[in-house]
Structure formats: C-alpha cells, structure tokens
Amino acid sequence: MRVHFPEEIIIPVDIILQILLRLPVKSAVKCTAVCKTWYALIKDPSFISNHLQQAASLCDDLLLLRFTRDRREFYHLRRDNDAFEELKQLQVPFRCSWIFRLVGTCNGLVCLGDVHSDDHNIILWNPSIHKHFILPKPDFPFKSCEDSTLGFGFDPVSNDYKVLLVVSQGDREELTEVWLFSLNRRSWMRLSGVSPKHCCYAYREASFVKVHFVPQMSLIKYEESIAVASIGTFEDLDDNQLELWVMKEYGVDSSWTKVLHSIDENGELVFDSYLLAVIGVRKNGEVLLKVGEEHGIGYELATLDLNCDQQEQQLKRLGIRTDRSHSFVGNFVESVVLLDKGEQDAEEEV
Numbered sequence: 001m002r003v004h005f006p007e008e009i010i011i012p013v014d015i016i017l018q019i020l021l022r023l024p025v026k027s028a029v030k031c032t033a034v035c036k037t038w039y040a041l042i043k044d045p046s047f048i049s050n051h052l053q054q055a056a057s058l059c060d061d062l063l064l065l066r067f068t069r070d071r072r073e074f075y076h077l078r079r080d081n082d083a084f085e086e087l088k089q090l091q092v093p094f095r096c097s098w099i100f101r102l103v104g105t106c107n108g109l110v111c112l113g114d115v116h117s118d119d120h121n122i123i124l125w126n127p128s129i130h131k132h133f134i135l136p137k138p139d140f141p142f143k144s145c146e147d148s149t150l151g152f153g154f155d156p157v158s159n160d161y162k163v164l165l166v167v168s169q170g171d172r173e174e175l176t177e178v179w180l181f182s183l184n185r186r187s188w189m190r191l192s193g194v195s196p197k198h199c200c201y202a203y204r205e206a207s208f209v210k211v212h213f214v215p216q217m218s219l220i221k222y223e224e225s226i227a228v229a230s231i232g233t234f235e236d237l238d239d240n241q242l243e244l245w246v247m248k249e250y251g252v253d254s255s256w257t258k259v260l261h262s263i264d265e266n267g268e269l270v271f272d273s274y275l276l277a278v279i280g281v282r283k284n285g286e287v288l289l290k291v292g293e294e295h296g297i298g299y300e301l302a303t304l305d306l307n308c309d310q311q312e313q314q315l316k317r318l319g320i321r322t323d324r325s326h327s328f329v330g331n332f333v334e335s336v337v338l339l340d341k342g343e344q345d346a347e348e349e350v
Contacts, residue, residue: 013037013041016038016041017041017047020038020041020042020047020051021047021050021051021054022054024334025055025128025129025334025335025336026128028042028051028336029042029129029336029339032339042336042339043339043340044340045159045340048335048336048337048339048340049159051335051336052107052108052333052335052336052337055333055334055335056107056333059333059334060079060080060081061079061080061081061283061331062077062078062079062080062087062331062332062333062334063077063078063079063080063280063282063329063330063331063332064076064077064078064090064105064110064328064329064330064331064332065077065078065328065329066102066326066327066328066329067301067320067322067323067326067327067328068099068322068323068325068326068327069321069322069323070323071098071099071323073092073096073099073100073326074089075089075090075091075092075127076088076089076090077089077090077127077332080282080283080284082284084282084303084318090127092112092125093130093132093345093346094112094114094121094123094125094132096112096114096116096117097114097116097117098116098117099116099326100112100113100114101113101114101115101150102326102328102330103122103150103151103152103163104151104152104153104330105330105331105332106152106153106154106161107154107161107333107335107337108126108128108332108333108334108335108336108337109124109125109126109152109161109335109337109338110124110125110126110127111123111124111125111150111152111163112125113148113150115148115150120137121134121135122134122135122150122163122165122181123135124152124161124163124183124338124342125345126335126336126337126338126339126342128334128335128336129336129338129339130344130345131338131339131342131343131344131345132338132342132343132345133183133338133341133342133343134343135163135181135188136186136187136188138165138179138181138188138190139188139190148165148166148167148168149164149165149166149167150163150164150165150166151163151164152164158184159184160182160183160184160185161182161183161184161337162180162181162182162183163180163181164178164179164180164181165178165179165180165181165188166178166179167179177190178190178191179191183341186341218278220278220280220281221281222244222246222259222281223281223285225246225247225248225250226246226247226250227244227245227246227247227259227278227281228244228245229242229243229244229245229277229278230242230243230244230245241261241262241263242260242261242262242275242276242277242278243258243260243261243262244258244259244260244261244278244287244306245257245258245259246259259306260275260278260287260304260306262274262275271291271304271313271314271315272294272315273291273292273293273294273302273315274291274292275289275290275291276289276290276291276292276299276324277289277290277327279301279327279328279329280328280329280330282303284305284307285305285306285307286303286304286305286306286316287303287304287306288301288302288303288329289301289302289303289304289315290302290322290324290327291315291317293321294317298321298322299321299322299323299324300317300318300319300320300321300322301317301318301320301322301327302315302316302317302318303315303316303318304316
C-alpha cells in the first residue's frame with residue numbers, strides 16, 4: 001500500500017508508519033485527519049501500543065500530582081526533575097458528587113471513581129488526547145456502596161487495561177462482591193469466592209495474593225521495591241508517628257528496612273513539622289510527603305531526600321497548600337491510548 005503525494009512523490013507506507021510513530025501525541029492525533037489511510041493506521045491497536053513504547057522511551061519523566069484545597073481538586077502535570085517544575089494544569093471535564101477517588105495512573109490513563117454518588121461512575125481518562133471511557137455498571141447487588149476498594153492496572157499478556165472493584169457492606173464478608181472489568185471486552189466479570197482481607201490482586205495471574213497488613217498502612221512503590229508507609233507504630237498506632245519501611249529483597253521478610261521515621265526514641269519530632277502521609281516516591285529517591293504548615297494550622301506538600309544520613313535530612317517545602325486527605329502522585333506518560341475507543345471530552349478540544 002502506498003500514499004500518493006503531489007508531483008508523484010511516493011513514500012512506502014512502512015516509512016510513513018515509522019514517521020508517525022515518532023510524532024508527539026498531539027501531532028499524531030491531528031494526522032488522523034490527513035486521509036483515510038493515516039486514520040486507519042493511527043487508530044490501529046498495534047500502532048497505539050507501539051507509539052506508547054516509543055513515547056515511554058523518549059519522553060521526559062512526568063508525574064501526575066493531585067491534591068485538594070477547600071473541597072476543590074487540582075491536577076498538575078510536573079516534571080520529575082530537581083526543580084519539580086509544573087508542566088501544565090489539567091482540568092477534569094467531569095462532574096463529581098464530591099471528590100473523585102483517584103485510583104491510579106497507567107500508560108497515560110487516569111482511573112477516577114465517583115464512589116460517593118448513586119451512579120458509582122468509574123472513568124478511564126486520557127487527558128493528553130481529551131478522551132474518556134465511562135465503564136458500564138456491573139450487576140451491582142447493593143443499593144449503596146458503604147465500603148469499596150478499586151484497583152487499576154495493565155495486563156501485558158493480553159494487552160488489556162483492567163479495573164478491579166471489591167464491594168462490601170460493613171464487615172459482613174458474605175456480602176462481599178469482587179468484579180473485574182476488561183477494557184478489551186468492555187464488560188465486567190464477577191470473580192467467584194470472597195477475597196481475603198488484606199490482599200492484592202495480580203492482574204497477570206488473575207488471582208489474589210495475600211498481604212500481611214495492620215490498620216493505617218498503605219503500600220507504595222519505592223524505586224524498584226515494595227514499601228509500606230504506616231501512621232503510628234505496630235503497638236500503639238500513634239497518629240503522630242509516621243514510618244516508611246522498604247522490602248530491600250522481594251519476598252524476604254528479614255529484608256524489611258526502616259528508612260524514615262518522624263519521631264525519635266524520646267518521643268520528639270525528628271523534623272520541624274509533623275509528617276502526615278507519604279504520597280509517593282520520585283525517581284531521585286526523594287519521598288513526597290504531606291506535612292503540617294510551617295506557619296499555620298493547615299497542611300502542605302514537601303519532599304525529603306532519603307539518600308543522605310537522617311541527621312542531614314531536611315524537609316523541602318513546595319509551597320503547595322492542601323487539605324488533609326485526597327493527595328496522589330503517580331507516574332505519567334503522554335500517550336494515544338483510548339484513541340480507538342471512548343468518547344471525546346465535552347469541555348475540551350484536541
């Protein structure tokens with residue numbers, strides 16, 4: 001197949017394809033309007049996958065930062081460099097009953113859940129191409145969702161994006177329902193059996209893996225390792241105590257190492273402010289934290305370098321005020337995922 005240009009210039013389609021694969025996201029989307037051949041090429045699932053691989057290898061390291069202030073949501077795309085500079089602010093083109101639960105980011109997609117409304121909308125959103133996909137409702141057995149857990153990830157074996165939904169009412173395990181959504185199939189599948197408490201779901205193996213947890217803990221990725229951030233100690237769960245433990249060797253219990261603590265053995269603050277939560281970890285090893293304001297009663301974001309001795313560690317405040325909860329940071333890459341499916345954002349134009 002060949003594409004004909006004025007003056008009988010003929011370029012083989014495989015060369016055209018290689019050129020298109022190297023285009024930035026916005027340019028690639030515009031090229032779908034050139035001709036039917038290019039439209040078909042760019043919207044082909046194989047092109048979307050190959051363009052993602054190309055973009056991930058060439059683009060800057062980006063982070064999506066979400067925080068709230070005065071019941072408003074703010075979404076910033078920032079470079080993961082020393083300056084943590086802001087690239088752009090994103091406007092979420094959807095209405096929400098309160099504040100979206102940001103489930104996660106993956107390959108340029110952002111998974112949002114409006115779990116506080118009667119609609120229980122779950123949305124996959126690609127802000128780079130201003131498209132979204134609203135998941136259909138599962139065969140939901142309850143009138144309201146008192147307690148739900150959402151997960152979002154990519155299965156490289158089936159080249160499929162999946163959303164996990166665990167719904168229960170209080171502590172009644174017999175009422176727990178587990179559903180898995182496949183973007184390729186555009187449908188939900190109910191998983192048999194009740195998920196055990198404190199477990200994670202492996203998308204590749206399609207099975208649950210038990211994780212030994214205590215309350216007030218959260219799992220995060222620390223460089224290439226698993227880390228656990230805890231508010232309080234295992235004994236007293238003091239709300240003023242924040243610790244970060246890293247499993248240095250995967251699967252080896254004895255490799256758990258405490259890399260951060262906010263209160264010393266005398267009960268005194270290690271830093272000049274309370275550390276409220278670990279939001280995420282940057283590529284340079286710095287952790288992004290939510291801390292008490294230096295001069296005030298509110299909260300703000302700060303970073304802390306764990307690569308140096310704790311005696312030399314100092315909080316670097318970012319000047320970003322935030323509410324106590326709902327903060328998130330995740331890796332982000334601009335991609336054309338969802339270009340072949342979903343709907344155009346109503347309030348945005350490419």
